[in-house]
Amino acid sequence: MARDSAAAAVDSEDAAAPVSAATVELRGITKRFPGVVANQDVDLTIRPGEVHALLGENGAGKSTLISMLAGLLQPDEGEIRVDGRSVVIDSPRRALQLGIGTVFQHVMLVPTLTVAENLMLGGPWWRRPDRDAVVRRFTEMAAAFGIDVDPDAVTGQLSLGEQQQVEIIRALWRGEGVLVLDEPTSMLTPKGIERLGALMRRLTARGIGVVFITHKLKEAFDFGDRVSVLRLGRMVGEIPPETLRGLDEKTATDRIIALMFGHPETPEADTPVERAAAIEGGRMTRRNPVDPRAPEVLAVEDVTLERPEGRPYVDGVSFAARRGEILGIAGIDGNGQKQLAEILSGQRRPDRGTIRLDGRAIERLGVPERHKAGLRYVTDDRLGEGTVAPFPVELNLVIKQIGEPPFWSGGMARAGAIQDHAEDLVEDYDVRTPSTRTPIGRLSGGNIQKTLLARELHGRAKAVIYNKPTYGLDLNNIRSARARIRDAADAGVATVLISTDLDELMELSDRIAVMLRGRLTGIVDNGPDARRRIAELMTGVDRP
C-alpha cells in the first residue's frame, strides 16, 4: 500500500476550493447528553493523505464525535483546530467551508432527483442553479477520483455504492480537505467495500485526509493507515502507521482487540481496571466464592426468540444463576443480549423455553408480576426506556407498580405514600435531585441510573438482570453503580450482568458467559485465564 504524500500539494484545478489538505485536530473534546457522557476528553488528529480508521462499538461515541466535526453538534469542552487555528464549527455549512465533508451512514440524497439536481441543492435561493457548471465539476471530480456515475441518472435508481460515491463527491465539492465517512461499509456488498477501499486510496493519494469509521476490525486493518479506538466515549489508543505497517494481520487485530475490550496495560489507572487486573493476576478474588450448593434462583432453559428471517435473535439459551452469584454475559453489542434481557424481564414473549425463579415457572407472567416476584431488570436505555422523562422522580420510582398498594388504593394514587417511598429511596441511593417531584429527565445520567437501581433493587429483589449498567456514566458513578451491584449480590441477589465492557465483567463476575449470534457459546470461570478465553469466544468470528 504505497501512499503518495507528494499529492498533498494544492490541486491547481480546484479553483472553488480554498481549503486543501488541512490538518484537523480535536483537542480534549467532551460532549454530554442528558443521561450520558458521549465523548470524554477525546483527542484526534486527522492528517492529510492518510486514512484514519476510527474503531469502536455501537455507543462508543463515534457518531457524536463526527457530528461535532460536521457542525451538527457543539462540543461542551475542548477545541477543534484546522491547520493549528482554533475554529468553531457551528453549522454544516461552516464545516464545508473549512473543507470538512461528511458522508453519513444513511444516504442523504433525494431519491427522485437526478445526481446533478441533488448537487444543485443547497445553493443560494435567489440564484438559478447553473446545471452545466455542476455537471462539468461533477465530471471533473468523478474522473479525478475514478468514479463512474452518470450525472443525469435518477439517484434512487443507483446502487447504494454509487449513491455513496455521489455523496463523497458532494462532501468534497467545496474543497478537498477532510472526508469523514461514517460506517460507510455497513450498507455495501463485499465488492462495494473493495471499491470503496480503492476509492479511499485514490483520495488520500490526492492529499485528502479520510476518517474511516467502522466497527469491523478487518476493514480497519485493510484500509486504515492509522487506527484509533474509541471505547465508552474515550479514546483508548492509537496505532500509528509506522507501527501498523510493521505488523502482520494477526498481531495487529490482537492489538486492536486488546484496545477495544480493555487491557490491563491500558494507561487508565482507575480502580476498576486495577481491580480487574488484580483478579486476573490471581492476586485477589471478587469476594468470598459463591457456595456451589447455593440454590439456583434464576434458571433459564432453551429460551429462543425467532426472527422473521435469518437466524434467531436468541437461540436456545440456557443458564442458571445461583443465590449470590454474579453471572456475566459478555459479547459484542447486537448479539441478542438485549432481546434476552427483555425476555427475562417479561417485556417480550419467547417462542419457546422456560424461565424459573426459585423453581417457579414465570415465563407466562408480565412485567409487574415478575417485578413483584423479585425478578428485576435494569435496562441499558435509561432515558429512552427506563424512565418517563417528564414524570417526577417519585412516579418513576413506582412506574412498575402502578395500581398496587401501598401506593394506590382503590385505583387512586396515595400521594403521601408515593412521596415517602421516594424520599427514602432518594436518601438510601444517594440520588442528587432538587426534589422528588423534579422531572427525572432533568437529572444527570448518574442520578438517573441511581434512581433505576433504587427502583429495581429495593424490596425483595431475588434476581436482577443488568444490561450495560455503567454505560455512559462518569468514573465516580461507574464506581458507585458497581458497588451497588456487588453489594446486592453479596446480600444474596442472583445477578445476570450483561456488559460489553470486559473490565467490568472481570471485576464483578463469578462466571462469564459469552453470547454470540444469539447463542451462549461458552461459560468460563472468572480468573487469571478468563480474559483470553472470553476474547477468543467473543471475537472468533470477527477475525478474518
Place this chain on the structure above:
Amino acid sequence: MMAGVEPEGGAGAAAAGGGGERWRAIGRSVLLTLTPVVLALVVAGLILVAVGVDPLTYYAYVVDRGLFSWLGLQETITRMAPLLLLGASLIVAFRAGIWNLGIDGQFLLAAVLVAALAPPMAQALPQWVVLPVCILVAAAAGAAWSLLPALLKAYQQVNEIITTLMMTFLGTSFANVLVKLFFRDPDTTVPQTRTLPVEDRIPRLFDTTINSGVILALIAVLVVHVVMTRTAFGLRLRTVGANPKAAVHAGLSVPRLTVATFAISAALAGAAGAVEILGVWGNVRADWNPGYGLAIIPLVFLARFNGYAVIAFVFAFSVLSIGGESASRRLGVPHFYILVLVALLLIFLAMVEYIDHRRRQAKSVS
C-alpha cells in the same frame, strides 16, 4: 409546533401538595396562558380598527351580550355543554398522547343516531329511560366510529391524525346520508329528522332555558381530570402517551391502552352529540355541522389539558361566541371573526410556548 406543548399537570399531577415550587409552577402557567390571550385580544382589536370598528365598543358589546344580559348568559351556559364534553374527550386523548382529531365526525354521527332514536323511544318509554339510553347509544356510536383509527394506531402504528381526520370526513357525509335517506321526517319539506318534543328533552335547570346537560358535562370534565391526574388508570394512559417504550418496560399493554383511550375519548364526543340534540335542537337537519371540534382543540391546548382551565376557557369562548353572534348582527362584524380571535390565540400560544421553552433550555444549559 403543538407537540412542544406539555401538559402542565403531567409532571407533578399525581402528587398533590403544597410548597413554593407548586405555586411557582401555577404562577408560570397562568402567565403562559394569559399572555397569549392578551396579545390575541390586542392584535384582533387592531384588525377591527383596520375594518373601521371600534374594538372597545365591540368587546364591550360582546361581553355585555354574552355575559351580562340574562338571556345571553343562559345561552352561553347552554353552549358550554357540548363544548365541555368535547373538551373532556380531548383531555383524555391528548394526555394519553393520542391526537384524536376526529371528534367532529364522532359527535355528528352520534347526534344523528340519537335524533333518529329518541322521538320513537319517547312515545313508548318514560323519560328517565330514554335519555340515559340515548346518551349511552351515542357514546357507543362515537366509540365505534373511532375503532378503525384505534386499531390501526394500536397494531400498525398508523398515524391517527390522518385516520381520524379522514374518518371525520366520512362521518360527516355518512351522517348526511343517514338524515336524507333513512331518518328523514316525512312531514317536513327540508330534509331533517323527526323532532323530539320539548317536554321529552333534557330537563331545564330551574326557571331558565339552560338544560341540565351542562351539569353532566361539568361532571364529565371534572371526573376526567381526576381520573387522568390521580388514578392508576390515568397514570397508565399518561405513561403510554409520554413514552411508549417506557410503558412496555413497565409492563403496560400499549395496544390495549391505546384502544381504550380512543374508545373513551370518542364516547365522550358521542355523548356531546347526544346532549346537544336531546337538550337544544331536538332534531338534526341535513348538512348541520356546528364544527365544535375544531373550535375546542385550541382551547384544550391553551388549558394545557387541565380540566379546570378547560372549564374556564370554554366559558370564555362561549361568551365570545354567543356575544359575537349578537355583535355580528349589530355591528356588522362577521360572525367568524371569533374564529380569527381563536386562531390568533393559538398562534400566540405557540409563540409564548416556544419562547418559554428556549428560555428554560438556556437556563438548564447554564
